[in-house]
Amino acid sequence: MTFRFGQDYLTAGIALQIARGERKATLTAEQREKVIANRKVVEAIVEKGDAVYGINTGFGPLCTTSISKEETKVLQSNILQSHSVGVGEPIETELAKLMLVTKMQSLSKGHSGINEKTLDRILWHIENDAIPVVPEQGSVGASGDLCPLSHAFLPLLGLGKVDYKGERITTAELFEKENLEPVALGPKEGLALINGTQFILSHAIKVVEKLHACLSQADIIGAMMVEGLQGSVKPFYSELHELRPYKGNIHVAARIKSLLEGSEIMEDHIDCDRVQDPYSLRCMPQVHGSSRNAWLHLKELVEVELNSVTDNPIVIDEELTISGGSFHGQPLALALDYACLAASEIGNISDRRIYLALEGNSPGVPKLLMKDTGINSGYMILQYTSAALASENKTSCFPASADSIPTSLGQEDHVSMGSIAGRKALRVIGNVEKILAIELLTAAQAFEFRRPLKSGVILDALHQEVRKHVSFAEVDRVFADDIEKGIEIIKTHKILDLAEEKAQESGVKFSSRFNELFEQY
Structure with missing residues (x-):
């Protein structure tokens, strides 16, 4: 059965099935309407000019710096590049693909101000197994997994590297092979992409799977x-x-x-x-049995996170945009x-x-x-x-x-x-x-x-x-x-x-x- 992003209840097992190509996933017309409506709210905020964090202001300690209407798009592109500072070995391809799957679920809820076309490109990467290369180190697990998520979505801009058809190639080479163009990110989109817990969550999904297998086998052995x-x-x-x-x-x-x-x-x-x-x-x-109880606790929290919106700010409607802390990784940590x-x-x-x-x-x-x-x-x-x-x-x-x-000059303390x-x-x-x-x-x-x-x-x-x-x-x-x-x-x-x-x-x-x-x- 095809999974419907933003509508269906996502579990660790279903996320793994999608990542392994065992289950198809889609964005339905119904959910697209919600995404489009929420996107229009962000565009209205930009037109109105009232200061809203991450839409027409800088990030972190630069939250009091106003950004002009003309510069809001450049801001979103810049944030992906400036925050791509990961080091260490790349994470496993399956983990990186899980990051795309779980981010799709969160953004598709229709509270992140994301553009429909951006979601379509992420979905293309999932369906075609063009998976970003993401370094393992660089996230402190609050204000989202900023660093690894930036690397995960650099390919939208035509930057970074991907694992594709058994090769590790630059995104520029991928674009040439598949006749693709960079995605033009609009206001808030860059922040929506890199704010969230999807690096932590993807690791937690694998922990749920692998620990359960160990527990089941430990009883038998x-x-x-x-x-x-x-x-x-x-x-x-x-x-x-x-x-x-x-x-x-x-x-x-x-x-x-x-x-x-x-x-x-x-x-x-x-x-x-x-x-x-x-x-x-x-x-x-x-x-x-005690380790089983710990596993069950993690599994329950992972399912909450899998079906949550974890970026910032959250766009509720035209009257309410909330700058909160849903990106904080403490529940899973x-x-x-x-x-x-x-x-x-x-x-x-x-x-x-x-x-x-x-x-x-x-x-x-x-x-x-x-x-x-x-x-x-x-x-x-x-x-x-x-x-x-x-x-x-x-x-x-x-x-x-x-x-x-x-971090962030004390803003993220x-x-x-x-x-x-x-x-x-x-x-x-x-x-x-x-x-x-x-x-x-x-x-x-x-x-x-x-x-x-x-x-x-x-x-x-x-x-x-x-x-x-x-x-x-x-x-x-x-x-x-x-x-x-x-x-x-x-x-x-x-x-x-x-x-x-x-x-x-x-x-x-x-x-x-x-x-x-x-x-x-």
Whole structure:
């Protein structure tokens, strides 16, 4: 179904579908009328001559500087050029395209004074995958993501660079190839384009997607580890979690318990004398569940932001134009820092389970997960890598949003640093994917020592899937190769897809990714 910018409710999942070419998006005639009407209000303000910030005044500390009617257009072109001061590596093309998608949604609401033709050109870039090159550094996350958004919309003026058909070319080359001309920006348009939170928001969308995948896989891999080490199923009973009913805890406990049901491995030690397991096994509902709650919080705020107008000033009607602070990134900055911590904790407890598996304290599972040690180091050093990654993540958990450095000669005296929070969160999640890959290999190795006993339908199938890519290790080998294969399994969500498939085939009641509490993003 075609998405209608400015009219339909945008979610993180839909934004990703549009960015990936999986869903078409359009600007309807109805919404065009609203945009055109709002544009006429801006033109009337220019004709009338009353001072309105960003329309006929300078920007930031220059807000008291009047701009003549004749200079208002030059002002809009100048602001994109002067604010394009980004440094560092370019962000991923998908992130840059998400910036275009989310900006289209905000501008199409009809409160930004944007010109219909400008929206049509942005839509052309989305539809034709001519995506601006945007440096990763330069935004402080208030007064909008001024710097990266300026780079994102330089191509409207025929400036900057774009990724197009597998090449990185100048916009001038793009214009020549496609017979395009620069867009003539009118009053307020430049400011509308670069004011907003779309850099932060695009990173938050990716955090919603990638963190959710990590959380879903962490539950499954953790359940495999419970079986490999013959932990207890009782910590996952609903009777326990109904007495402390956090949404995330209930959800995780139910998922893990369903994975362990019907397992010969679990039945084999039902009368053992062990009273309770270490926290990394026993407290998965509490730890994974808390990170789930953080994810849900971010998802809810992202959806608010996706359907908001975040530039400045906001043009309500001919009588009311408001210079406010809807561009401030604080709502997402705080949530991204929370999500960053939540992601780090998933890697932290995963590393603890890896370490636990190596201790040799579980009956039948040898120390370092290999029988012939001494000449072989077994899985010892894989945990060094997971420890290094977990520690690196911990150093990234200081909240970016706790900092604020005044800019714009003090006019912008409190900023969110949400752009840094978003970049940092994605970096941490990337490390968590690697830690989970190592735990997956470790759990599969421990699992092997329970043979010939079988697990439940889903976990047995998942173990077989891992063995298609990584064989059981009887002696030392270059484990980096195994880890790379494990990372690929995690990044491509193979175990999630297989879990859903096996649950449907077997009739096992298992929510691999979503349920009524954690609906699809």
